[in-house]
Amino acid sequence: MKHVELAIIGGGPAGLAAAAAARRNGVEDILIIERDSRLGGILNQCIHAGFGLHTFGQELSGPEYAQRFIDQVAELSIPCLLDTMVLDLSEERILTVTSRTEGLQQIKADAVILAMGCRERPRGALNIPGTRPSGIWSAGTAQRLVNMEGVMPGREVVILGSGDIGLIMARRMTMEGAKVHAVAEVMPYSGGLKRNIVQCLDDFDIPLFLSTTVVEIHGRKKLEGVTLAQVDERRRPIPGTERYIPCDTLLLSVGLLPENELSAGANVALSPITGGPVVGEDLSTSIPGVFACGNVLHVHDLVDFVSQEATLAGEAAARYLSAGESQAETIPLLAEGGVRYTVPQFIHRDTTENVTVRFRVGQPYRNAAVCVYVNDQLLRRIPKRVLAPGEMEKVILRPADLPAEGGSIRFCIEEGTN
Amino acid sequence: MYDVLIVGGGVIGCAIARELSRYQLKICLVEREEDVCTGTSKANSAIVHAGFDAAPGSKKAYFNVEGSRMMEALCQDLDIPYDRCGSLVLSFDAADRPRLEELVRRGQENGVEGLEIVEGETLRTMEPNLSSQAVAALYAPTGAIVCPFTLTYALAENAAANGAEFRFDTCVERIERTDDGFAVYTNHGVLHSRTVVNAAGVYADVLHNQLCENKLTIVPRRGEYCLLDKTEGRLVSRTIFQLPSTMGKGVLVTPTVHGNLLVGPTAVDQEDKSDTATTAEGLAQVTSAAGRSVSRLPMNKVITAFSGLRAHIAVGADDFVIGESAENFFDAAGIESPGLTSAPAIGAYLADLVAEKLRAEKKNDFIAKRRGITPLKELPFEERRTIIEKDSAYGQIICRCEQISEGEIIEAIRRGARSLDGVKRRVRAGMGRCQGGFCAPRVMEILARELQLQSTDLTKSGGESHLIAGQTKEGWDK
Incomplete structure (x- = not known):
């Protein structure tokens, strides 16, 4: 059976950014598996402008944005299988893949990044x-x-x-x-x-x-x-x-639905709210060595945020491959009172970096506040003139914000007291 | 001059064609649509009834039980799926027990084997997800499920392999008797045949009444269904019927041979013979009625809804009309439920009747077996790999949800698919949870390439169902 250190399922914006980050963090043996005949995913058909303002400070078209990452992957000499469909992923991280050129084969991966994107309802x-x-x-x-x-x-x-x-x-x-x-x-x-x-x-x-x-x-x-x-x-x-x-x-x-048939087949725990895997701040799923990023995790508004999230997933996969799974205690993030969900859903206590928590509200709000409680103690209150389900929000947590053992962090919306 | 002209390419017409093709006869089947299996045969419960429903002595009872006995071997010969999963008729009131017992008696009289009444723990063990309202059930181990699409296609392919001719987009306008048979007027000219077999579904009364004294009126009886995602296919393991009650006639909940869950149908009579729209009321009724059988039916997992028209005879008969209704004019009319189940038996019976009338001899080179399109997904790894090594098109997945390869789609087209729906019903590309969102443009590409069509010629289901209006920017010319 063929073997790779890191298999990345999906060559769209998430898979590309994850691959580049993993390589830059020392992973030698990476394989991107893409079902379409070219890299770039859904960006290839998004020929309108508006991509990349956050990442490049420029308004790019979808194909232009994708090309920047395709170029990075090429410069880093990361191999890709195109026109190749992953039929199955096992809990042991064995991928069954098929293509016209290579036929049917199985690949054992030490780590896997799920980056399959989403589909339309x-x-x-x-x-x-x-x-x-x-x-x-x-x-x-x-x-x-x-x-x-x-x-x-x-x-x-x-x-x-x-x-x-x-x-x-x-x-x-x-x-x-x-x-x-x-x-x-x-x-x-x-x-x-x-x-x-x-x-x-x-x-x-x-x-x-x-x-x-x-x-x-x-x-x-x-x-x-x-x-x-x-x-x-x-x-x-x-x-x-x-x-x-x-x-x-x-x-x-x-509506868009994260496409997690492969994840489900590998027994990756999925959130009923997002339809994507339940992940930690390192984008790790419930299956050791399996990470997720991009629209397969939760549907994003802006590709820039997909690239950021995928970069973290690539770095985390590299850490996993060199140092193994984090054994640290996990702190749950709870979405309540108007917050539909958060990604990540938990944070490892030993994290040394700031954690960007992204979420969506369940209904529109005017003059409300995003509140973060640590063990019922108000940690942060962020006034917002407008909150809408169509706009993803974020809160950044510092390592110092994390509660003592056994604690949790709660996100909610409070109205009318601005 | 044909010996036999069959009108209608549903499962009944195709079964008759296949059985007739055992004989040395010149056979033609005409179908108004672009393909076989476009009417009632494509929109039904996809089940093989055990045969306890119909009144003893009726044609429905006879052909049901015969068809049910023939179906498994036929599916083997035609290389299509068949699953004898069994069926249950639920009662929701202990007072209804005599009615279950009546069904047992009726079934036994009809010749159905293995019927028994189950209740309590036994029933719950068989089907853990039944609603708490279900108190007892009639268990019929001979109930089964089939794929009505591939059954019809397989019968048609096998008939064609044995020499039967098919004419599509051919609509019969009227039939006249001639000295040596019939002149059948169609939108593509006149066809002559010594005999005519009427398998025209909801239109069978129109043909019948042109030639027969005893007039029939077929009133299409609409049935609406919802199909659920394969994630829900194991909610029940058997076909779950309901005893008709004051709450209504009841609907069924059944697994399909492909692992989905099917719920429905409603039953509403209508005048229009071609209106297969679904309605908000119908879909709501399916949801609430099915909820009596199964607790927590996940209707948020519906991937599509559809309706079909039963060819119900309102005036002129209260049973299937099968036989020589006028000299050399043979009917298979009013084939409502259990029509799909009865198809093999009706086909064999009518074929023998027609052949006897024409004094036809059996061929000695009849090909009884047909090889299906191999569903690659279901093959073991090594077998699948070998097929891809031989033909790399089988390595390229086109439909993600159902994992259908380009090779399978090409084979569907070579066997007669000419539209997106024709491909979908043959090999299930576009039949999954995204309903063709990803694969439709790619299947269209393959159709255009294989059939050498322009994109503007491509259709969803033949006729006017075009998929592409033209090139981009053309609108600016206007």
């Missing part, structure tokens, strides 16, 4: 009633068709969901000659970044209907239209508010 998950014609696409699939293959799925478009990909595609389809009639969002607020609402909808006069959803799909063979309706506070359609919009294309941007 499909129509079926929403149970939208109606027919099942052609013309219904997840927004990311349409993005691939338009940006990478140069073809248009349709000309008259309705978009369900105001996630970032949906917003970006509203602009893209318009610029490619389609008419985007509406973006409908079932929640009373958008799930996307504020800047995308402005730059992708407002600038193009595309209406965003909040508290609105698609209640029926029409057309036997080809999509002919959708019925939109407003919903009440429990997201039930309100009778009498229906309106029919003729269209040949319905794009769905209704």
